[in-house]
Amino acid sequence: GKEMDEETGLYYYGARYLNPVTSLWYGVDPLAEKYVTTGGYVYTLDNPVKLVDTDGRKVYIFTETKGTDHTFVAIADSKGITVYTYGRYGDGLGPVGEGVLVRYNGDKAKNYIKSELYRMEAKAFQIKDASDSKVRNYFDSKYNVSSTRPDTNKPNIKKYGKVIDEYNLFNNNCTTMSSDAIKAGGSTVFDAKGIFSNYDEDFVIPSSLQKYLEKSSKDNKNVNDATDRLKTYYSQAKKIERINGVGSSGSSSEAMGSSSGSSANTSSSDTSSSGSGSGAFGSSFNSSY
Known part of the structure; x- marks a missing residue:
């Protein structure tokens, strides 16, 4: 905004x-x-009544406490929208195994976010002081150097995921990976002040991270709880499609497959028409996003 x-x-x-x-x-x-x-x-294709011109360069961290819990990151910038979700995506259920980073772009990313928001009741927090390019580079540097596909029967994970390291439930999981990416983006939201010195807040489980971000959103200007606004956006985007006669283009039959147990890939595509060309989530976004 x-x-x-x-x-x-x-x-x-x-x-x-x-x-x-x-x-x-x-x-x-x-x-x-x-x-x-x-x-x-x-401004907004000379249509300020209908469209909003956001800068489009946003970093979001999502937390969910339903099922087995999960944390992931989404970036909206000039390249579009990208989801980075890390976890134990192999067919095994042990606490240690293949550390798989999945990267979704475009409609795949939007459908994943939509599923997590509604089906898994995820919460979304915009991290305003994180650099989108630095966070993207953090994930891409890990993703691009790997050529190893995960050992799984889930088609989407097989196609869009890569093994980047060894997953460990206790010290190298979805929450630690996402938090480290935000820190790599230059954000100070995890900086804390102790009695004798400053230190970093480190989180291992999504629930503790979510509680911290919920509290921070009330007293830290760099943390914005965007859950309701994102849900409103996706709800409005669907209505706009119906009004414009745009049919559903996704598929609800194939599981996205996440370490949190989320499975459905919801089926609508989202319209995106921005005055600046930079509103990657779509111009229906309120400028406060």
Whole structure:
């Protein structure tokens, strides 16, 4: 969302500045090349009543305490939306085994998020001071160097997952991996002050991480509980599709397969039309996201 820059008197939207007096942008939309038929200085395709122009560069961490619990990260930026979910995705159920990192992009990522929000009742927290590019690089550097596919019969995990290390329920799991990625993104949300020194909060289980983020969202400006807003977005996106006559493009018959026990891949695709080309979750997003 926008922030007032007191030194300049301009609104800062992350991607560029807006002069509130003249209603003019200072600078061309950084993603203007994606919308060559639209002027680089316009706002929301000249339709501010219907569309919202977010900067689109967001980092989210999701926690769920239903089933066997799970934590994962989603990034929305100029490349679109990507989900990174790590866990014990092999066919075995032991506490130690293949550490599998699954990367979903586009509709696969949206469907996964939708399933986790509704079916697994996940909570979503936007980490405002985490760099999307640094978090993405953290995961991609692990994912891209591996060529080992997981030993599993789950088609999606086999196709989109890679073995990157050894999973350990007690010290190298979905929660530690996700938390480390947020820290690698430069976020200070896990920094804590002790009596004698500063230290990092380390979390091993999703429930403790969720409680910490819920508390932080009330007194830390860099943590925003986005659960309800994301649910509203996906609900609105589905209604927009129906109004526009867009049919369902996904499939509910194939399990996404997550270490938390989530299985259904819900079936709607999401419309995305942004004034800047940078609203990766779609322009229905409220600018406070």
